[in-house]
Amino acid sequence: MRKFLKRRETTLALIIVGFIILVSLRSPRFATGSNMYDILNDTAVLMLASTAQFLILLTGGIDLSIPSTMAFTGMLVSMLNIREPNLPIVVVLLITLAIGLALGAFNGILVGALKIPPIIATLGTIAIYRALVFVVSGGQWVSAHEMSSIFVSIPHNPFLGISGILWYTTITIVLVGLFLTYSKTGRAIYAVGGNRPAARLVGLSGERVDFIAFSLSGAISGLAGLLYVTRYAAAQNDTALGYELQAVAACVIGGVSVLGGSGTMVGVVLGAFFLGLLYNALTEVNLSPFFQMGIQGLAILVAIVANTLVDRRNRHKMLAKRNLV
């Protein structure tokens, strides 16, 4: 119980509850179930992007190319939709995942096989994938009236009263969480991210882990891209611009270390949800949406400073304990 209370996720959850109470004092509408449901729907894409970023941060890298992967996948499936308006959703999903996977795997090859530092590799591909959006679309949008009703219904389609976008997001998050916690490869990602040389000595291949993490991250970004374009019913060249940093923000707020090897799926989801709450609360307390970016920056800085201070205290405690024993 004490351990549970001390956990980072618990703290964040308490902060979230406190935040909700605080805002609803000013605007009672805020804490209602339907508003929370709306916020979840609004945050779902960010949660997926954050999950994609989380996998890479765990390996000790960073993925700047996430928004470009989202935009490219979203554009490609939208254009496919114009040609084949009646493709079943399952097929669209599979194609989406495949495109995202391919883009992610290309990142994975650059990082894993060619040994380019992730920040440089994805700095290159953020420009390349975004340029490819322009190349395939010829600079044109795909707008709502060109999309088939099946396609646009993907994020809505309620099942058991819950929207499609939340189902896809929840399933992805649960799968990734299980994968990271219980699968061998998932544990290897933590091990490699925590201490690459040590992981190597116990026989874990950092290259393989990088490749898998980037491929998975790409597939998830692809899904995020599909949900983005279908939810807003428009695929543009500027789709998801800036999402890479929002995703890092969600992860950092959720307690993920940018040095790799530590952080949990639950933390990331809470971090993304917290950002979603922040954005939504701005309008509730009559602040202009132009404040969003600044407040997000402040939240990131507060979170990383807090992370560092807590880490340091824990380390001191551990050392002190060892001296006593």
Added chain:
Amino acid sequence: MSNVGIQTAQGRSLVSAGRVGKFLKSWDSILTLIFIAIMVGGSFVSPYFLDTRNLLDTTFNFMEKAIVALPMLFIILCGDIDVSVGSIIALSALAIGGAAQAGVGTPGLVLIGLGVGLIAGMLNGYLITRFDIPAIAVTIGTQSLFRGISQAVLGDQAYTKYPVDFEFFGQGYISGTPIPFELVLFLLLAVGTGILLHRTTFGRKVYALGRNPVASKFSGINVGRLRFIIFSWAGLFSGIAAVLLVSRIGSTRPNIASGLELDAITSVVLGGVAITGGFGGIYGVVVANLLLGYLKYGMGLINVPGRVMNLVTGALLIVAVVLPETFKRLDQRKRLFKKQGGTV
């Protein structure tokens, strides 16, 4: 078996230090060759390419970026990164714009621009060194924060009123010549940066820090202070870039210079500076900036869309990092092969 592995690993790291040094020299020459190729190729592609006036005027388009690349060189040499420089420019531009609307004169505007940039850089440096947080994490936060402030203040507005003589910095020429002031300023700053990096103990400390942070700490380098100075300096130069940029485009909007940090980092890495720190020099960075600038100018002359230009620079960046690594690895394999008497 594992014993052999460790030995080769150590031998490799020792060997590669010398190798990379040697390779960098040739990387500089490769860059120079590519640059010449672009100039020659450009003159074939368009008759307007080699026009002196055009060649000089097009530098207006990339000098701000090049100026920010100078401190970025030091930051990356230290093994750090700063993704907030574009946002520092936005914040500094906001201050310049706000002051100009309030009627502050040109000298005041310049001071305010530089001052705000410096303070923003110092905040980065403080957070990074005081709490020992990775620079990428801090600057991702301040990237949002600085541009966010600009966005919160300006919203969808723009500051467009500036004193007439303020235009000189970003639009002016050295009197009586067709040489842009921005270009001269960049060259002066680049020479100064080069001297600082290659001829002073400060520069040697930067290399030491980038190659081995632990050893440099134990050899008495005040690592925290060094990094603080460098991040503050990046802020100051971003302030300079803000003055030039605002003066050139005559308007301040919250999205000013967005993405400039990635361009600056790209030019530094293309210039042969290892992202892991410790290797690279001023010459490569200067050439890389000219190379990227004239490549875009050439592509612009033949109507290549901006997005596609990004594709080219993105690919160039990746190739620039892959090629030396591949050469290095091939070389190591050869050495290993020789060492083991050709049995592997």
